[in-house]
Amino acid sequence: MPIAPQQLVILDRDGVINQDSDAYIKSLEEWIPYPTAINAIARLSQAGFTVAVATNQSGIARGYYSEAELDRMHTRMNSLVEEAGGCIAHIAYCPHGPDDACRCRKPLPGLLHDIQQALALDSLAGSWMVGDSLRDLQAGEACGCRTVLVKTGKGEKTAAKGIGLEHTLVCADLAEFVDTLLAGTID
Known part of the structure; x- marks a missing residue:
């Protein structure tokens, strides 16, 4: 059965699912999930939503960690x-x-297009993009996604700037967004 775009929730990783670090998350040992985020993802799945992750990992290009180490983190997640x-x-x-x-x-939408192709969707319009930075929101907006800023990770600083948040739902964390979404109080 095809996925309806409004049933897709795309998440940034660092700062949304797990703790972020200005020094990069370089190893499985440094990858520390927010327990409420893990449960929120499970709740989305159980409610019939499809969850995907779109994450910039420039630490690979910078030589801080390998793709094999990133795979270990994602396997754990x-x-x-x-x-x-x-x-x-x-x-x-x-x-x-x-x-x-x-x-x-x-903020380019390439990762979201990769998700669109992998999930065989005609469009991402109406999907949800949840992030903690302006670049997450910009990537989502470029694909017609509804955007959500969480105040975990870099989200508090992003919210304080207030730039580009006119059409963005702001939540304390991923769990609060999921509570709101599943309560049916968002259009």
């Missing part, structure tokens, strides 16, 4: 979500640095 009763349908990541002129690094 998937395991935790599955143990909680949920599923992440697809993880798209950009391994490039800011000067690599790629098409996938957010």
Whole structure:
């Protein structure tokens, strides 16, 4: 059965699902999930939503960690979500640095297009993009997604700037967004 775009929730990783660090999350040991986020993803899955992740991982281009280490982090994330009763349908990541002129690094929409293709969707219009930075929201807006800013990670600083948030729902964290979405109080 095809996925309806409004049933797709795309999440940034660092600062939304797990703690963020200005020094980068370089190893499985440094990847510390927010327990409420893991449960929120499971609740989305159980309610019939498809969950995907779109994450910039320039630490690979910078030589801070390998794609194999990133895979270890994502394997752990998937395991935790599955143990909680949920599923992440697809993880798209950009391994490039800011000067690599790629098409996938957010705020460009390449990662979201990768998710669209992987999930065989005609469009992402009406899907949800949840992030903690302006670049997450800009990538979502470029694809017609409804945007959500969480105040975890860099979200508090992003919210304080107030730039580009006119059509964005602002929530304390991923769990609050999921509570709101599942309560049916968002159009």
